[in-house]
Amino acid sequence: xxxxxxxxxxxxxxxxxxxxxxxxxxxxxxxxxxxxxxxxxxxxxxxxxxxxxxxxxxxxxxxxxxxxxxxxxxxxxxxxxxxx
Numbered sequence: 896x897x898x899x900x901x902x903x904x905x906x907x908x909x910x911x912x913x914x915x916x917x918x919x920x921x922x923x924x925x926x927x928x929x930x931x932x933x934x935x936x937x938x939x940x941x942x943x944x945x946x947x948x949x950x951x952x953x954x955x956x957x958x959x960x961x962x963x964x965x966x967x968x969x970x971x972x973x974x975x976x977x978x979x
Contacts, residue, residue, distance in 0.1 A: 933935075
């Protein structure tokens, strides 16, 4: 699935973070129970190296926050499924 379809248009100041997130979006640290607990921060740093991101701290923080948001939504959906 092309994530560009489900994401809103990206502001110019967020383009680097969007690019890096789309690269690392499947790089989650998994719990022993099999669910994701956090995005792999080392993957973010490696992707920023690969794409020579200039404002690394800003990009890193944005990617982590987006990852947390998607993880929160995933966890809420899983909780709703368990309650049904």
